[in-house]
Amino acid sequence: MARNTQVLADHNAPEVTRTLAEFVVNHPSKGWSEAVEHEAHRTFMNWLGCAVGAAHHESTQAALAAVNMLEPAPQATLAGLKERVDIASAALINGISSHTFDFDDTHLKTIIHPAGPVASAVMALAEHLNSSGREVIDALVLGIDVSCRVGNCLYPDHYDRGWHITGSTGMLGAAAACARLLKLNVHQTQMALGIAASQPIGLREQFGTMTKPFHPGGAARAGMMSALMASKGFTASPKAIEAPRGFAQVASTKYDWSEIDSELGKRFEISFNTYKPFACGIVIHPSIDACVQLKNLGVVADQVEKIELKVHSLVLELTGKKEPKDGLQGKFSVYHGCAAGLLFGRAGEEEFADEVVTSQAAQDLRRKVVAIVDDSIDEASADVTAYLKSGDPIHIRVEHAIGSLENPMTDSLLEKKFHDLSDPVIGQAQTNELIKSCWSLAQSPNLQTLLKQCLPS
């Protein structure tokens, strides 16, 4: 079995590894707009809520049990847990927990979940270095810019090929962010990116298993170690990203180098970050949004005869499970998503619990949902009509679901999401304090207060 592949190597690629290294080292602290600065805080907060929320999930706990076999030094905090581990393992574990609920951020242009690899590495290393909140935000913005720009350069071919792009570009973002925290020079940062370039992590085949959240965790760990190694003089190819046998050309069939330096230092990819209101794949969100609106209009499940859903074919391709058997399968069921939206007016992690997905109420309502493919409807939209036992049908058209770039989660919705995730783990009062610490992060002399607030009391 062989693919018909004609390899046309690009021997004249611009030196993007160098370009990115210079950018990461030289870009001034807070060298961006207030909007970018605020988005960085939203990104960090959303990431931390997801990580705290999944602290006790079996994925996080299984990975932690393996790490504990290494008898790690208690260097760094784990979100939502009392245990402490070494900084590289903390990057791994927080990266896993932050992606476990599939509830973290999304850079829609590339489907990268940018915070997982970058913030997980940054928080652990910043604790160790006693970095200021200012330095943390700077590292976060710059690291995310690196991974998302490399993503823009490779997307969609790299993703189509089967790479889980979050982990297979995230190691570069994590390396860049850690290099910035460590105050490496341009050469060292170039080496850090080079070492990281040899370690893309993640296959789409792993979706639906614990190895999916391992990808951002592994990328966080790999990127941090690359920066630590570079700080000690370890070398790599200075063209490890762009060379004919470098990362981009080896792991993708498309590479648009102009994406790396187009408006570099002027346009920041974190501006295009979005946050999920619902704990499932983004293609279901418009349909859930419509059903939440139905509930808000007073529609109750018993009244409903049929819910007719017109959606893009991709929605059913990715999430067409009619009879999900457990919580995880529920996340791949637009039918369950709609049922949850109408039953509860929300679709957070709780609404994808096994017992909710298998409940009679959810099963009954799911069976009333009829999905019709209509490729004239955008992937980001949905057209939903509720036919009731009495009265006129109610029609809802969602062009841009809540949580999209056009209709973003508000700060208060993000806070509510944070509470939903964090309250069960560290309590409501402490979550309130933690949220405050997130909003004021750039003003903090270091992360000590915020880190203490992450622990169960």
Place this chain on the structure above:
Amino acid sequence: MARNTQVLADHNAPEVTRTLAEFVVNHPSKGWSEAVEHEAHRTFMNWLGCAVGAAHHESTQAALAAVNMLEPAPQATLAGLKERVDIASAALINGISSHTFDFDDTHLKTIIHPAGPVASAVMALAEHLNSSGREVIDALVLGIDVSCRVGNCLYPDHYDRGWHITGSTGMLGAAAACARLLKLNVHQTQMALGIAASQPIGLREQFGTMTKPFHPGGAARAGMMSALMASKGFTASPKAIEAPRGFAQVASTKYDWSEIDSELGKRFEISFNTYKPFACGIVIHPSIDACVQLKNLGVVADQVEKIELKVHSLVLELTGKKEPKDGLQGKFSVYHGCAAGLLFGRAGEEEFADEVVTSQAAQDLRRKVVAIVDDSIDEASADVTAYLKSGDPIHIRVEHAIGSLENPMTDSLLEKKFHDLSDPVIGQAQTNELIKSCWSLAQSPNLQTLLKQCLPS
């Protein structure tokens, strides 16, 4: 820039992840011939000599300095060093040192250096588990079978694409070997292979930098952690190697599944392992071998007017550096290789030291070497004629260089190579003892004696 790629996914691949997991778990201890058993000891010994020899190299030391930032627990031995680190970091560091001199073993069918990822993971984990020598040899043979069979399945397309196949299949071999040591069941072993499949490490672009030896070290570490995670219940796709978006189809354009189970448990890939007599790329070896023979015939540099070398074009493509400026460049110079062979009768790590490569004697002799491309000569052969100031020319034709499968390094040559590497680090007397421990490894109740002998006294 995009490649013209037609992706033909194979949706009917056999379940090779499962097949390999069953093999690793169920194959009986020492379920192979005496020849395979002996080759396993040769493989382990050659690997360990390389690792001890490079203990103080700057690559090893830079990586160790980075690992020490994690304040690792003193769980496991580093070859040739007094420091102890956690087992995962020991796998990393020993993997780096064992490949630093480019002097380790080669599975010629795939150009995989199989011991680096597998033995590095096995030695560290076996120390922690107090495994017997028998278990170590079993894990080594089975782990190497896994990585080399996957290599056979993907080679040459995966390598041609730019992957450094040692690290990009080695994580599977390391995971398999560690799963065997941990006595995981079939399901857990399948999960270990699955987690590892998301972590191929290594780009050929890194050749000539420290990141090249990082690849086997990183693969050793990734494979071990995959097995530890699987032992704690972490999950992955059960078809992570073969699925359309699994490792093989994502990271290669060729996959010959029959290579996985052809004579599985009957033919062992470690049988095809070879050991380098010369500390440089294998394509130069026939030319060096011929020049060593010239020296043994009494030819001395001063007598030589010209050395005419007829070689395959690949030799000059890979190692055509006429005027190498330092030791590393010398390894990519067939001219220096010939000069070393004729001057010293050998070409170990010492003969590639900066001061030797830049010495006047080496420079003078290199300039007398004239290389002619002749593609009728096999890559594994060389045709060398020495024209002398007086007397008849001397012609040497090497069909199979020393160290090839057809003309293997003898046990005593392997011991001599071990001494050359190890004596400067741990002394000759202790090296003698260590060599004995290697030969009797399968009879040892555990690795304690051997590990103590690896330390500088």
